[in-house]
Amino acid sequence: MDAAVPHREGLDADARADVDAPTARTERSRRAPDVTVLGGGVAGLVVARCASRRGLSVSLLERAPHLGGNATTFEHMGHLFDSGAHRLHAKDPEVTRTYRELLGDDVHEVTAPSRIHVGGRHVDFPLRPASLVRQLPLRTLVRGAFELATRRAPGGGDEGSFAELATSRYGPTLARTFLLDYSRKLWGLPCDRLSPRVA
Numbered sequence: 001m002d003a004a005v006p007h008r009e010g011l012d013a014d015a016r017a018d019v020d021a022p023t024a025r026t027e028r029s030r031r032a033p034d035v036t037v038l039g040g041g042v043a044g045l046v047v048a049r050c051a052s053r054r055g056l057s058v059s060l061l062e063r064a065p066h067l068g069g070n071a072t073t074f075e076h077m078g079h080l081f082d083s084g085a086h087r088l089h090a091k092d093p094e095v096t097r098t099y100r101e102l103l104g105d106d107v108h109e110v111t112a113p114s115r116i117h118v119g120g121r122h123v124d125f126p127l128r129p130a131s132l133v134r135q136l137p138l139r140t141l142v143r144g145a146f147e148l149a150t151r152r153a154p155g156g157g158d159e160g161s162f163a164e165l166a167t168s169r170y171g172p173t174l175a176r177t178f179l180l181d182y183s184r185k186l187w188g189l190p191c192d193r194l195s196p197r198v199a
Contacts, residue, residue: 033056033057033058033059034051034056034057034058035047035048035051035056035057035058035059036058036059036061037051037058037059037060037061038061039061039062039069040060040061040062040064040067040068040069041067041068041069041070041071042068042069042071042088042099043069044060044062044069045060045067045102046098046102048060049098049102050098069084070083070084070186071083071084072084084186087110087114113125114126116178116182118135118136118140118177118178119136119137119140121135121136122135123135123136123178125178127174127178132144140173140177143173144170144171144173144174144177147170147171147172147173147174148170148171148174151168151171159196160196161191161192161193161194161195161196162183162191162192162194162195162196162198163175163180163190163191163192163194164192164196165196166179166180166183166191179191183198
């Protein structure tokens with residue numbers, strides 16, 4: 001594994017202070033930090049910030065030369081590319097408030113729906129029945145509806161992997177079309193090795 005070093009570019013002033021202060025304390029005391037956070041993606045940044053605000057010394061380690069994890073935009077040959085999802089679905093007010101504090105003016109409210117490109121068509125995400133009926137090829141729609149109607153009840157939390165969870169909730173066709181391939185690309189692991197908690 002490459003040497004991991006703390007990175008602070010792209011943070012607002014408060015977030016930089018949160019990362020810098022515990023680092024400075026750790027260097028002064030020459031002792032191990034109270035908390036070591038592996039990864040400067042969105043989750044890692046939030047954990048580091050919360051720990052720091054509770055008075056704990058924090059070391060944030062990131063292998064990449066930038067923060068943000070999959071929520072990163074990079075330039076290649078004059079074009080901008082997103083390495084992963086940049087949309088945060090604001091379902092939890094506390095989580096939304098934390099993102100706004102961390103990102104400041106870089107948070108933009110978007111009202112246009114996300115869409116998934118499937119078979120030459122665009123399906124709204126989160127999935128909506130009307131969009132599925134309008135946009136899915138008839139064969140996929142019929143197979144998916146049949147699997148939904150005849151599937152066994154979801155296991156109540158005892159699914160061993162994300163693949164099992166997605167398949168039990170949506171049936172094999174819809175799970176494969178909308179969740180499994182994308183999640184494999186996003187996480188870099190087969191979905192039968194992913195925890196159901198990534199849902």
